[in-house]
Amino acid sequence: AQKVTQAQTEISVVEKEDVTLDCVYETRDTTYYLFWYKQPPSGELVFLIRRNSFDEQNEISGRYSWNFQKSTSSFNFTITASQVVDSAVYFCALSEARITTGGGNKLTFGTGTQLKVEL
Amino acid sequence: DAGVTQSPTHLIKTRGQQVTLRCSPKSGHDTVSWYQQALGQGPQFIFQYYEEEERQRGNFPDRFSGHQFPNYSSELNVNALLLGDSALYLCASSLADEGQSSYNEQFFGPGTRLTVL
Numbered sequence: 001a002q003k004v005t006q007a008q009t010e011i012s013v014v015e016k017e018d019v020t021l022d023c024v025y026e027t028r029d030t031t032y033y034l035f036w037y038k039q040p041p042s043g044e045l046v047f048l049i050r051r052n053s054f055d056e057q058n059e060i061s062g063r064y065s066w067n068f069q070k071s072t073s074s075f076n077f078t079i080t081a082s083q084v085v086d087s088a089v090y091f092c093a094l095s096e097a098r099i100t101t102g103g104g105n106k107l108t109f110g111t112g113t114q115l116k117v118e119l
Numbered sequence: 120d121a122g123v124t125q126s127p128t129h130l131i132k133t134r135g136q137q138v139t140l141r142c143s144p145k146s147g148h149d150t151v152s153w154y155q156q157a158l159g160q161g162p163q164f165i166f167q168y169y170e171e172e173e174r175q176r177g178n179f180p181d182r183f184s185g186h187q188f189p190n191y192s193s194e195l196n197v198n199a200l201l202l203g204d205s206a207l208y209l210c211a212s213s214l215a216d217e218g219q220s221s222y223n224e225q226f227f228g229p230g231t232r233l234t235v236l
Contacts, residue, residue, distance in 0.1 A: 004161075033222050043207055045162070045227040052222070091161050095222065105222055106152065106175055107211075109161030 002027045004094050006110035013082050013117055021077045021113045023092030029053075031097035034068065034075045035107065039089045051075065082117045089114050121146060123212050123228035131234045132200050140195040140231045144212030150174075151193040152225060153185060154209040162209055168193050169215055197233075205235045 003026040013019045025034065036048040049059065051068050059066050063080045079086055089112045095105040124143045132138050144151050150169045154162035164177035168187035182198045191212075197204055211225040 006161075037227075042229065043209075043232070044229045045209065045211075047224060047226070050222070050224065093161075097222075106164040106167060106177065107154075107162070107225065108164070111159075111161050 002029075002032075002094050002096060002108045004092050004108055004110035006092055006113050008113045009111075010114040010116070013115070015084060015117055015119050016081050017117075018078060018080050019082050019115065019117075021079075021090050021092075021115065023075045023077065023110060025073050025075065025092070025094045027094060027096060029096045033095045033097070033105070035093040035095070036066065036075075036077050037091045037093060037109075039091060039112070041088070045091070048077075079115075082115075084117050084119060087115055087117045123210055123226050125208075125210050125228040125231050127231060128229070129232045129234075131236065133236050134200055134202060136200050136235075137196065137198045138200060138233060140197075140208050140210075140233070142193045142195070142210030142212075142228060144191050144193070144210075145226050148212035148214050148226070149191050150213045150215050150223075151187060151191065152211045152213070153193070153195045154211065155179070156207040156209055156230070157203075158206070165195070200235045202235050205233060207232050 005024045032053045034051045038046040065078045067076045091112045092110045093107040126141045152167040153165040156162040165179050166176040167174050171187045184196045187193045207230045209230045210228045213225045214223045
């Protein structure tokens with residue numbers, strides 16, 4: 001069975017601070033995908049990043065960066081110089097590789113981390 | 120190009136009633152997945168439809184059923200509503216995966232917030 005743990009329920013920072021959101025996952029598959037989604041108060045999930053299990057390179061996109069470490073089953077997300085607009089709930093998710101073709105993969109989500117960025 | 124759309128936006132029902140939620144996938148997508156997100160929780164996978172058939176199902180009772188139409192749109196039906204069914208119901212669409220090692224991104228709609236009184 002797959003499981004995603006986001007131990008940080010809520011994080012509050014002051015604008016311009018750096019913040020790291022933790023994600024630990026469990027899976028028995030050797031091929032899998034990891035994701036981060038952002039959910040603003042409007043409710044719609046916004047895709048941020050996808051990594052596959054064979055690509056452990058860290059990735060940077062503007063103020064966002066991701067650290068994937070298979071040895072510790074972690075996929076952490078860092079926001080540099082946080083802004084008020086970053087305030088949202090962030091979800092880490094896991095998907096196994098499909099066994100058959102057709103359709104798509106289901107996502108297993110963590111419980112989310114509420115990030116509050118204040119002035 | 121319209122993204123994933125869901126209707127209605129909000130819905131209030133009483134226990135024991137039945138409800139139908141609707142989803143139109145992003146243009147060009149053929150696979151629709153439904154997720155339930157209870158307050159303060161992450162989304163949980165309900166089921167997925169492809170080629171008008173249920174292809175995968177999460178740990179949800181038979182009270183939850185669905186349908187996919189030839190135009191790829193989908194409905195989620197919940198019978199005999201319980202208070203615990205109150206949640207945000209999210210629809211996600213994607214293009215069917217080409218093979219075992221591929222993955223096509225899921226695009227989520229804004230959700231339908233269901234309140235059961």
